[in-house]
Amino acid sequence: MMTWFHNARLIDPEAGQERTGTLLVRDGMIAEIDSPCPEGAEQIDCNGKCLAPGIVDMGVQVGEPGAQHKESLRTAGLAAAKGGVTTIVMRPDTDPAIDTPEVLEYVTRRATARTPVNIRAMATLTRGRAGREMSEIGFLMDAGAVAFSDGGNVTADTKILARCMSYAKGLGALIVGHPQDQGLSRGACATSGKFASLRGLPAVSPMAERMGFDRDMGLVEMTGVRYHADQVTCARTLPALERAKANGLDVTAGISIHHLTLNELDVGDYRTFFKFTPPLRHEDDRRAMVEGVASGLIDIICSMHTPQDEESKRLPFEEAAAGAVGLETMLPAAMRLYHSGGVPLPQIWRAMSLNPARRLGLPGGRLCLGAPGDLVLFDPDAPFVLDRFTLQSKSKNTPFDGARMEGRVLATYVGGVCVHRQKG
Numbered sequence: 001m002m003t004w005f006h007n008a009r010l011i012d013p014e015a016g017q018e019r020t021g022t023l024l025v026r027d028g029m030i031a032e033i034d035s036p037c038p039e040g041a042e043q044i045d046c047n048g049k050c051l052a053p054g055i056v057d058m059g060v061q062v063g064e065p066g067a068q069h070k071e072s073l074r075t076a077g078l079a080a081a082k083g084g085v086t087t088i089v090m091r092p093d094t095d096p097a098i099d100t101p102e103v104l105e106y107v108t109r110r111a112t113a114r115t116p117v118n119i120r121a122m123a124t125l126t127r128g129r130a131g132r133e134m135s136e137i138g139f140l141m142d143a144g145a146v147a148f149s150d151g152g153n154v155t156a157d158t159k160i161l162a163r164c165m166s167y168a169k170g171l172g173a174l175i176v177g178h179p180q181d182q183g184l185s186r187g188a189c190a191t192s193g194k195f196a197s198l199r200g201l202p203a204v205s206p207m208a209e210r211m212g213f214d215r216d217m218g219l220v221e222m223t224g225v226r227y228h229a230d231q232v233t234c235a236r237t238l239p240a241l242e243r244a245k246a247n248g249l250d251v252t253a254g255i256s257i258h259h260l261t262l263n264e265l266d267v268g269d270y271r272t273f274f275k276f277t278p279p280l281r282h283e284d285d286r287r288a289m290v291e292g293v294a295s296g297l298i299d300i301i302c303s304m305h306t307p308q309d310e311e312s313k314r315l316p317f318e319e320a321a322a323g324a325v326g327l328e329t330m331l332p333a334a335m336r337l338y339h340s341g342g343v344p345l346p347q348i349w350r351a352m353s354l355n356p357a358r359r360l361g362l363p364g365g366r367l368c369l370g371a372p373g374d375l376v377l378f379d380p381d382a383p384f385v386l387d388r389f390t391l392q393s394k395s396k397n398t399p400f401d402g403a404r405m406e407g408r409v410l411a412t413y414v415g416g417v418c419v420h421r422q423k424g
Helices: 073-082 101-114 137-142 158-171 194-199 207-223 235-246 257-261 283-295 330-339 345-360
Strands: 002-012 017-026 029-033 042-045 050-053 055-060 085-090 118-121 174-177 226-229 251-256 300-302 375-385 404-414 417-421
Touching: 002 345, 002 375, 017 345, 050 345, 055 073, 055 251, 055 300, 055 330, 055 345, 073 085, 073 101, 073 404, 073 417, 085 345, 085 404, 101 118, 101 137, 137 158, 158 174, 158 207, 158 226, 207 226, 207 235, 235 251, 235 283, 251 257, 251 283, 251 345, 257 283, 257 300, 257 330, 283 345, 300 330, 300 345, 330 345, 330 375, 330 404
Parallel strands: 002 042, 002 050, 055 085, 085 118, 174 226, 226 251, 251 300
Antiparallel strands: 002 017, 017 029, 050 375, 375 404, 404 417
């Protein structure tokens, strides 16, 4: 089984370059680059559009099990394929939480049968994400867990977190933390400042993130564990991140596409589709985050896909559920960074594909011989107006509804097999 892509604008995040060329996928793997078409191969004319490694989305919430009415494995897979995401990394905040090998194996088995893309799962760091008792990290790793996280449930007991980190260090496990001071951020739904005061919204200082990050870095230095901060959103956190890396700590950091492309003013008159955890930040913070991605200080961009039903969002701002879907909007939203001149395409794909694959020990994210044929063909300049009701996700809670966007996925390939092709 062979597919030969020609007249393609190849986006190579590993080499940090883009160029026109050809690419051959044979038996699900990239077999040749810049070679003539072999006999019997299916030919795909890319018409000068971009061909890049499929997106590896590190941090996707799927409602199954427990909240299939918000998102199922099947609809999450369809949304991912439409958005150019070839690997979903599930967060463990399901019901029940992914805190035992049995639940992990159930999710993995269901995902394999129901989704057209690759799905890997994180497991919880503590049982039930309650922060009291460590999960069976060794058994969960054997069952296929790629990382361990309690998500937004920050472990308040530092001694318990230190024990978890020490144990994870011995097994070489990756811990994904949510840097936030739990006491300061409890009950807050906006970033402190003039906007939050004028709207009368309970707010939290950006220092809550910095304080949480500093605590985690102290524990990482003490234990030597591999650590990834799921979202770094404030300029004040970046110097601490830079110091941690300079001191040789095994630390990486991520950010959601929403925090890179939106700011606190987008909330407007209490628009709950713009409510996130952590809340949207000041414009100065957003610009600092874009610079952090461009320089490589911030390693990973993810969607933080968080489906919520209409009933959860159509509430007063303080009471509404936080989060937004992002599997299908991640790529066009990222094109805002490209079109503004802030981040070139190879660097964007380094953050959305290569770095998350490397951090999790997955084979994707590269355009080289022997890499998986997980690819996305897209037009970075194609304009459109987003209609949330055309999304494949069950939940339609996107902040980009009605927004003018650029960047369309034309086709998505997993193991060389086309799992999505744009109609028309």
